[in-house]
Amino acid sequence: MGFDNGTTRKHVAFLFLFAILVYFVGNGSLTITDPVESNYTETAKEMLASGDWISPRIYGDYWYDKPVLFYWELIVAFQLFGVTDFAARFFPCLFLTASLFLTYAFGRHLYGARIGLIAAILLGASVEGWYVGHAVITDTTLFFAMSAMLAAFYLGYTRCGRRWVAWYYLASFLAGVAVLTKGPIGLCLPGLIILVFLAWQRRLKELLSLHILAGFVLFFAVCATWYVPMVELHGTAFLDTFLGVHNVLRATVPEHPKTSTWWFYLAVFLGGFFPWSVAGFPAAVKKMLHRDIHLPKDAATRFLVVWAVAVFVTFECMATKYITYTFPYMMPLAILFARYFAAHVQLTRVVAGAMTAFLVVAACVIASPKMDDHSGRLAAEALVPLAQQLEEESGETPIVVSYRTDYQTSLVYYSGILVERLEDRATIERLRPDGISWNAKDVMPFRAIEDLPADRDIILVTGAKGEHGGELEEKDLERSLTGEWKELTTAGNRRLFVRLAEK
Template identity: 30%
Template structure:
């Protein structure tokens, strides 16, 4: 199945096109994205490479790698949504590209193309690479670390050893010690199951060199930020955002043991119907196929780890997804398939998606005006119906899978270019910006939506008591106060006029904006 030497270039730009769709025009709003982008903006404004802050307060959630990439993009494209998300899309396209290249090398072009198709079809994966958050960077550098390990094990070439340690260091700078844990455990299990956990093999990995290379790249920033914050960033990040996040539920993101598995099942639609069979086939092939053994180990370890974590989020198991896709792609290209049942299941699921989305949006008062956008997702069952038509016409599996994926990819484009922008316009920050003069002073009481910080591009001081609110308005009678309904009773004694009252999208609080009644 030869398709030409320019195929990898085409695949890269096809993924990049999908992952950049709409990133310029969708305002920064989602909670994590808002905090990460504003943190990068503040560091960029101060020309500070060490101390991350949000609204001029120390932010201890994440290491700095994604901030650095965003700051570089701000330098080139200006401080805007496109710049903040640009390198996330690059990381996504590169993740798909290297997964295609290594899979093609060790499993053939047919398997590699199916693997790429499975990944680009994943709407969940696509959403992640649209966001200015650290996960796209972790996913890419962890994927590269694992592929470099596998390539070095197969070929024993020094460039791949150095690549492995450099990418591991960057993964540590992306999200912390979890990268080191996964790389070490997955490599160890692979050698054990290969029955090659011998000193002769281990010493070829030059572990001392790895410590030096990884340490030179990753450690200096951790030391500098610890010194600059008197150890506060270090304590908060390693204990609260790593140990506590694993051992206890944080920010309401808990769930039952199988929740991570549910995330994986949803992420791989429409190919979820082949997931169990793919792992069964991988288990059968584990002794004769190094690639399949390695992909199985990496994917299972990451998914199981986050399954036992007390805090669970859809993005957590994503570093496993390239390797899950390899297993599905290998199964689809090497095993005689029974297609009829899976295709009918996909048609049924595809029909449920727009119906479910419509009902969910109708139940949320803030989304009722845009609920009809849910019917855009009818392209998903349309793709499944097309695939069924090809099946009954006895056309090739390649055409069937292309049709199946086309519906989901088109749904992704419609989501990013049409549906999400319309939904995003219902968020309280965008509503507020239409009635606020952003040149005036702004303060907050209680809590405020983090998206205000990047939208206003300035510090928003906190008023801790009603008396401080009164003092603020005495100094700035034309100013604004941002708050939430949960604390509105505390402000009843003040002569305030509510000019915005809007439920926060995807959150359980309601934003208010006040002016002073003169």
């Protein structure tokens, strides 16, 4: 797997330039969006401000949604580049770039340098690869850690190199990294892949290898760096929410029932692996028509097939479905598809060139305004000077509430102002986190309508015209919230109203 010849050096240089062009150019103009990206960035921002790098927190309260590794990445990026959009997207882009080199190296080891290069291009110039490589989410780190772990296991299994046992220990370390990134799935999913592959190979005794068993010691040591302090600091509150809600509940009760359909991940494959899923479709149909489909006999292809199928089936069986959940199958898919596209060089060049150009344009021109539609950045730019003006005039910080619209964590992130979700007392009680339920995600600060003080300035944020909540007018607010309300401005997808304190 070493990069020791001229061809490999040219491939590495090409992939490096490709990654810079497709994954780093235009990053600074991509706004942090709701509802997912902003949770990560606001949590990292608050952890950095608090000086506590162990306990994730949001809105001043502890937050047990995900393990700590991705927050550490964001904190490091914020320290290096400041709290900017470029910094937030730096490590996702970096790990996707690393994943391209990993795909190249592993594909090169299995089938040769040409296959490895094409596989890396298929991964990098795909819709889902581009999306995950730019998104401020855990999936890119998980993808790299899990893919590298499985590749390391396979190299140990095939006794690659004189010191082949080191691959097993590297796999154990990377499994710990995956669990620090997204929880138990970081071990359970690759463990299932390895188990099925070894059963197919009739080599289950490999699991009893001293080096694999000893590797678990390393795995637990890596995990203990964060999980042990969290249990000691937060006890059952951490275990119930992190394991109970964000792992067990997510697997058994759909968070978004509309996506819980049997065809959801088929659509994700076609759209996410575009354009290669479409470009390779004629060959797939031809194979089916000629009944040229058979189980692979060589270990390498078996391993890739088990890897891809196990990921798909596992998440197909889970109740909660997300677009990015099946992303870990992209590396084996890219390597397997590369064998077809290697025989169609001209097609590959044309499609890859067109897709690369489109992705660069998407990052620099298309994505930014679309992302602003799902972000509170523009509203924050209007909110901050307004809040400062009211504070200067009254000598007291105004209360900021979000009313009859989707709550935007990005508004808090960009403005640095705590925004409370305004509801009546009965709704607040219904939404309050209690036990193992999806209410555990409603951690934003609430304020009851009945408790709005008359002697404080109030800034109210609601949906823009045509958006959810955008039908509100001043008279509607005066009727439902009392007092004299004045609409000040529309900023992006939000409108700002103000009610001055009674003199």
